[in-house]
Amino acid sequence: MTEVSVDFSPALRGTEQSAPLLQVEDLRVEFRTRVGVAKAINGVSFEVNSGETLAILGESGCGKSVTAQAIMGILDSPPGFITGGEIRYRGVDLLKRTDEERRLVRANKIAMIFQDALSALNPVFTVGFQLAELFRKHRGMSRADAKKRSIELLDLVKIPAARQRVNDFPHQFSGGMRQRVMIAMALALDPELLIADEPTTALDVTVQAQIMGLLGELQRERNMGLILITHDMGVVADVADRINVMYAGRIVEKAPVYDIYAKPSHPYTKALLESIPRVDLKGQQLNVIKGLPPNLTRIPAGCAFNPRCRYTQDVCKADPVPPLHQIQPGIASACHFWKEVRGE
Amino acid sequence: MSDVVLETRDLVKHFPLTRGILFKTKIGAVRAVDGINLQLHRGETLGVVGESGCGKSTLAKLLVGLEKPTSGSIVVRGQDTSKLSGEAIRRARRNIQLVMQDPYTSLNPRMTVGDIIGEPYEIHTDVAPKGDRRRRVQELLELVGLNPEHINRYPHQFSGGQRQRIGIARALALKPEIILCDEPVSALDISIQAQVMNLLDELQKEMGLSYIFIAHDLSVVRHIADRVAVMYLGKVVESGTDVQIYDQPTHPYTQALLSAVPVPDPTLRGHRDQIVLEGDVPSPANPPSGCRFRTRCWKVQDICATQEPLLQISAKSAHPSACHFAEVRDVVHATQ
Numbered sequence: 001m002t003e004v005s006v007d008f009s010p011a012l013r014g015t016e017q018s019a020p021l022l023q024v025e026d027l028r029v030e031f032r033t034r035v036g037v038a039k040a041i042n043g044v045s046f047e048v049n050s051g052e053t054l055a056i057l058g059e060s061g062c063g064k065s066v067t068a069q070a071i072m073g074i075l076d077s078p079p080g081f082i083t084g085g086e087i088r089y090r091g092v093d094l095l096k097r098t099d100e101e102r103r104l105v106r107a108n109k110i111a112m113i114f115q116d117a118l119s120a121l122n123p124v125f126t127v128g129f130q131l132a133e134l135f136r137k138h139r140g141m142s143r144a145d146a147k148k149r150s151i152e153l154l155d156l157v158k159i160p161a162a163r164q165r166v167n168d169f170p171h172q173f174s175g176g177m178r179q180r181v182m183i184a185m186a187l188a189l190d191p192e193l194l195i196a197d198e199p200t201t202a203l204d205v206t207v208q209a210q211i212m213g214l215l216g217e218l219q220r221e222r223n224m225g226l227i228l229i230t231h232d233m234g235v236v237a238d239v240a241d242r243i244n245v246m247y248a249g250r251i252v253e254k255a256p257v258y259d260i261y262a263k264p265s266h267p268y269t270k271a272l273l274e275s276i277p278r279v280d281l282k283g284q285q286l287n288v289i290k291g292l293p294p295n296l297t298r299i300p301a302g303c304a305f306n307p308r309c310r311y312t313q314d315v316c317k318a319d320p321v322p323p324l325h326q327i328q329p330g331i332a333s334a335c336h337f338w339k340e341v342r343g344e
Numbered sequence: 345m346s347d348v349v350l351e352t353r354d355l356v357k358h359f360p361l362t363r364g365i366l367f368k369t370k371i372g373a374v375r376a377v378d379g380i381n382l383q384l385h386r387g388e389t390l391g392v393v394g395e396s397g398c399g400k401s402t403l404a405k406l407l408v409g410l411e412k413p414t415s416g417s418i419v420v421r422g423q424d425t426s427k428l429s430g431e432a433i434r435r436a437r438r439n440i441q442l443v444m445q446d447p448y449t450s451l452n453p454r455m456t457v458g459d460i461i462g463e464p465y466e467i468h469t470d471v472a473p474k475g476d477r478r479r480r481v482q483e484l485l486e487l488v489g490l491n492p493e494h495i496n497r498y499p500h501q502f503s504g505g506q507r508q509r510i511g512i513a514r515a516l517a518l519k520p521e522i523i524l525c526d527e528p529v530s531a532l533d534i535s536i537q538a539q540v541m542n543l544l545d546e547l548q549k550e551m552g553l554s555y556i557f558i559a560h561d562l563s564v565v566r567h568i569a570d571r572v573a574v575m576y577l578g579k580v581v582e583s584g585t586d587v588q589i590y591d592q593p594t595h596p597y598t599q600a601l602l603s604a605v606p607v608p609d610p611t612l613r614g615h616r617d618q619i620v621l622e623g624d625v626p627s628p629a630n631p632p633s634g635c636r637f638r639t640r641c642w643k644v645q646d647i648c649a650t651q652e653p654l655l656q657i658s659a660k661s662a663h664p665s666a667c668h669f670a671e672v673r674d675v676v677h678a679t680q
Contacts, residue, residue, distance in 0.1 A: 209620050231533065238606045277564055
């Protein structure tokens with residue numbers, strides 16, 4: 001029997017360790033549907049480094065999950081198409097590489113966890129098999145070794161009785177435990193960047209606290225970069241270093257976490273902060289954002305937020321779209337009237 | 345008191361677990377709701393909070409009459425609904441209406457908005473005579489902030505927030521005194537949540553409605569509720585006014601639940617009193633003996649396994665709390 005030689009060294013040619021972990025530059029994605037072209041992402045740029053947590057905050061349909069899918073290379077295509085921009089991992093533009101090379105990056109370098117662990121896991125295989133598969137396919141381990149590593153991983157994410165539970169099927173786990181299995185799977189091959197797409201939205205608050213605690217711990221231990229995609233401003237306040245707020249496929253505000261809550265620079269961020277009830281305050285007046293997020297096939301001219309904004313003037317209603325104004329180092333707002341919004 | 349509009353007395357709902365296909369034998373029961381006493385006063389909002397599996401939604405189904413209680417009773421305006429039959433049940437149900445969680449699946453996609461909101465009048469024909477219904481429906485649409493001209497549109501032509509308004513309009517059609525909201529905003533985006541909560545608030549002031557507001561989001565409940573009951577595994581573990589529950593919680597479960605809610609203020613990061621619970625909620629088919637929370641509680645002692653704590657006022661708790669060691673601990677504001 002001849003051994004088929006497979007190269008299990010997951011190096012991607014051309015990367016430079018000194019380059020930033022991930023840089024997204026002017027990314028554009030559209031979905032070509034029967035009812036028209038939906039412009040899901042319209043020029044998004046950001047950067048994440050090792051050990052850092054970047055939160056992408058926004059409501060449904062703002063393009064935050066599509067951004068993650070584009071980075072991972074798991075965008076449904078068709079109907080989704082990346083129409084422009086660059087996604088650079090350690091200096092290498094992934095969009096210019098072959099599917100084979102991208103597969104090297106996936107799970108090895110950049111991994112992702114999803115909102116709904118039950119539908120992300122395969123229901124007909126044990127979690128042990130699904131974990132071991134990663135080691136067998138990507139690292140060429142034997143079944144026995146791969147199983148041993150799977151048990152270690154389940155231990156790492158604090159699943160009790162890992163040795164027994166490795167033989168259980170996904171439906172035999174509770175929601176929180178399933179999310180732990182997903183985290184174990186994402187961390188299996190020691191990625192440098194983890195993308196967490198609404199990791200705790202489907203969970204109860206006490207379980208959410210457990211999972212966010214675990215994620216933070218693992219991130220610190222491994223000095224991983226983390227992109228946290230969420231709509232929950234409470235979770236963001238607890239864990240993020242920097243925040244990008246998205247609206248209608250664009251980043252409308254970028255700021256460090258302390259600045260954004262203390263002094264938002266975009267009317268949308270400000271309105272969001274005023275519209276969420278807080279558990280530690282009583283009798284606060286909730287400020288309502290009137291209207292609805294725009295239909296992505298018909299994004300309003302000018303600033304996409306102008307029909308719902310209380311600062312709107314004529315300049316907001318006409319193209320060009322307001323660019324991200326640099327206010328201070330690290331703080332930027334895509335609003336003509338950021339001074340008024342900040343009360344300066 | 346005369347202003348109590350709804351009361352439950354030792355309300356119990358067990359779902360039998362059976363084995364076998366032809367000859368079913370009962371091997372146990374899921375004790376979804378296990379002895380609940382609640383009182384709802386006129387014009388107030390009672391919040392019911394708890395994690396998934398604690399029996400909140402079963403409670404909602406019992407209250408609107410979609411499930412029959414195993415034992416105990418539901419008294420609406422002094423009338424025990426379990427003792428009613430036929431026409432009387434129908435009349436009683438009119439008084440308590442439900443707003444459901446998911447506005448995408450709770451509206452029939454083949455019916456127009458006018459038909460959906462007007463459907464209650466088909467059953468309760470005496471509320472609105474036939475010729476008057478369309479006008480009534482349009483009034484309701486206007487009341488919940490929708491355009492009355494959209495009466496002939498279908499649910500898919502509306503956004504999530506607007507659909508939830510349609511659900512609210514349908515609940516208001518029979519002029520009930522009590523509206524039961526089962527997670528009414530949890531499926532909505534944050535900017536839309538506030539719109540719907542404010543609408544509920546306005547309707548309550550205008551029409552003197554009483555709400556039972558079931559939710560897992562403690563921040564939302566704090567915003568809207570006057571009194572709060574905290575449920576765990578089919579039982580109420582603590583109840584009181586919103587200030588008592590949120591600022592002076594005495595039951596360890598309430599404290600853990602509150603401390604787990606993230607606060608949108610990064611300056612409090614690391615300064616809040618955070619209690620991270622171990623493990624998961626036990627199965628309601630086989631709840632722990634004594635206190636049901638004892639398997640996850642950090643205060644647990646021998647008495648907790650043998651003696652079930654009663655929901656009562658004690659020396660250290662000014663409001664009812666079902667814990668042997670109830671003691672105030674302000675987890676929401678405490679900073680270390």
